[in-house]
Amino acid sequence: MATAALILAAGKGTRMKSELVKVMHHLEGRPMIGYPVAAAKGVGVHRIALVVGHQADRVREYFAADPTISIVLQEEQLGTGHAVACGGEFLADCDGDVLILCGDVPLITQGTLRSLLTFHAGHGGTVTVLTARVPDPFGYGRVVKDATGRILRIVEQKDATPAEREVTEVNSGIYCVNATFLRDAVARIGNDNAQKEYYLTDIIGLATGQGHACYSYTVGDQAEVMGVNDRVQMAAAGGVLRRRVNESLMLSGVTIVDPGATYVEQGSVIGRDTILHPNSFIGGGTVIGEGCIIDSSVSITKCRIADRVHIKAGSVLEDATVQSDVTIGPMAHLRPGTILKEHVKIGNFVETKKAVIEEGSKASHLTYLGDCFVGKDVNIGCGTITCNYDGKKKHITVIEDGVFVGSDVQFVAPVTVGKNSLVAAGTTVTVDIPPDTLALSRTPQVNKEGWVKKKQLIVDS
Numbered sequence: 001m002a003t004a005a006l007i008l009a010a011g012k013g014t015r016m017k018s019e020l021v022k023v024m025h026h027l028e029g030r031p032m033i034g035y036p037v038a039a040a041k042g043v044g045v046h047r048i049a050l051v052v053g054h055q056a057d058r059v060r061e062y063f064a065a066d067p068t069i070s071i072v073l074q075e076e077q078l079g080t081g082h083a084v085a086c087g088g089e090f091l092a093d094c095d096g097d098v099l100i101l102c103g104d105v106p107l108i109t110q111g112t113l114r115s116l117l118t119f120h121a122g123h124g125g126t127v128t129v130l131t132a133r134v135p136d137p138f139g140y141g142r143v144v145k146d147a148t149g150r151i152l153r154i155v156e157q158k159d160a161t162p163a164e165r166e167v168t169e170v171n172s173g174i175y176c177v178n179a180t181f182l183r184d185a186v187a188r189i190g191n192d193n194a195q196k197e198y199y200l201t202d203i204i205g206l207a208t209g210q211g212h213a214c215y216s217y218t219v220g221d222q223a224e225v226m227g228v229n230d231r232v233q234m235a236a237a238g239g240v241l242r243r244r245v246n247e248s249l250m251l252s253g254v255t256i257v258d259p260g261a262t263y264v265e266q267g268s269v270i271g272r273d274t275i276l277h278p279n280s281f282i283g284g285g286t287v288i289g290e291g292c293i294i295d296s297s298v299s300i301t302k303c304r305i306a307d308r309v310h311i312k313a314g315s316v317l318e319d320a321t322v323q324s325d326v327t328i329g330p331m332a333h334l335r336p337g338t339i340l341k342e343h344v345k346i347g348n349f350v351e352t353k354k355a356v357i358e359e360g361s362k363a364s365h366l367t368y369l370g371d372c373f374v375g376k377d378v379n380i381g382c383g384t385i386t387c388n389y390d391g392k393k394k395h396i397t398v399i400e401d402g403v404f405v406g407s408d409v410q411f412v413a414p415v416t417v418g419k420n421s422l423v424a425a426g427t428t429v430t431v432d433i434p435p436d437t438l439a440l441s442r443t444p445q446v447n448k449e450g451w452v453k454k455k456q457l458i459v460d461s
């Protein structure tokens with residue numbers, strides 16, 4: 001079995017009409033090139049070289065922390081054969097077989113790669129080409145075979161004779177090749193063809209010329225080898241990836257009310273009996289537990305959410321940790337650093353940031369809780385604000401267990417409210433409050449009876 005892979009990705013992707021190199025465009029939560037990388041790793045390949053040219057540094061940076069990835073630079077894109085030749089040093093350390101993949105073919109699955117490798121090992125060929133049968137082969141390299149099914153050569157569209165153009169078995173651009181042969185063969189490829197490029201596909205002719213056998217393994221679902229060249233194809237590929245994720249979630253016990261309108265990025269984990277309503281977006285490696293309800297139009301990124309959590313419509317959660325039996329929203333905004341312990345309730349139009357809220361506490365309406373620690377069983381009244389920013393620095397508010405905060409209270413941080421205290425509605429808290437204390441900072445109300453009539457401020461109708 002192959003233990004090394006070369007992934008060709010030096011092309012700019014002109015048809016993307018983008019500043020960003022094609023293979024770094026994101027598809028369902030990861031750059032396009034991340035997909036062939038993941039598929040290769042999935043079949044046990046742990047030495048992977050990416051052949052890059054345009055914006056090589058961006059690719060290098062993305063994979064910087066991954067020890068299995070090395071970057072090979074192909075400064076000028078002289079063709080797929082030249083691209084592989086640039087990986088000469090990498091190939092020098094390979095024995096056995098090398099898998100060759102394309103950076104812009106993201107739908108290839110582990111299953112197909114595994115079948116290709118098994119086929120290759122079973123047939124003992126020098127090269128096995130992953131092919132597809134397509135109704136319209138235009139633009140692809142055509143696979144020309146002998147009567148026994150061995151491949152004789154691959155002919156590119158522009159070089160093919162009319163008879164060869166009739167062939168509907170096409171080259172996917174994915175191969176399994178004996179490394180020793182490949183090293184030698186790519187050094188001999190010429191560019192005497194219609195595009196004056198060094199064609200990797202010429203290794204087939206070289207192999208058969210030397211008496212080596214080359215075979216094809218045909219993919220079951222041709223969509224897997226679809227290349228992404230423009231943003232229309234990118235959206236189509238995104239749709240396929242989304243469907244795969246949603247189907248695997250549904251089969252594992254997640255209810256997705258409308259899979260066509262549910263967006264779960266790669267790497268998210270969702271537990272059984274959780275229900276996703278339409279237009280929910282879940283990404284950034286979010287983990288959601290069992291029995292949760294995610295209402296419509298909820299966006300969750302980089303969060304850890306435990307069991308039986310109900311997130312109501314229109315809520316946005318980023319980088320937050322939510323324990324079991326919490327309810328959130330509608331229209332709540334949990335910003336990074338929010339930690340909600342069990343049975344917390346965060347209601348509508350509540351924003352939290354770097355806020356730790358202990359078990360059983362509630363902030364039901366129209367509140368900002370930033371840079372704060374809220375103890376257990378605290379009630380935060382409507383319109384409460386932690387005034388955490390003095391224009392230069394952020395300060396902390398601490399509200400201890402059992403505190404009752406009335407409506408429209410401002411905490412001018414830094415400030416601490418002791419256990420079981422009561423902060424009266426409308427209070428602006430500027431100094432610490434000891435435990436078991438009533439704090440109130442309202443000016444006493446004055447009623448001037450008859451005043452309005454006297455001033456004739458009310459016009460009789």
Ligand code: UD1
Binds near residue numbers: 011
């Ligand atoms: C190639 C195959 C063709 C096959 C098709 C499948 C050759 C000669 N032809 O054609 O038989 O049907 O793929 O999609 O190989 N690349 C580099 N450096 C280069 C040129 C290309 O890294 O100098 C990379 C590209 O970024 C891309 C891949 O190789 O990921 C394929 O290149 P592309 O130019 O798209 O090849 P095609 O002409 O489509």
Ligand code: CA
Binds near residue numbers: 227
């Ligand atoms: Ca192509």
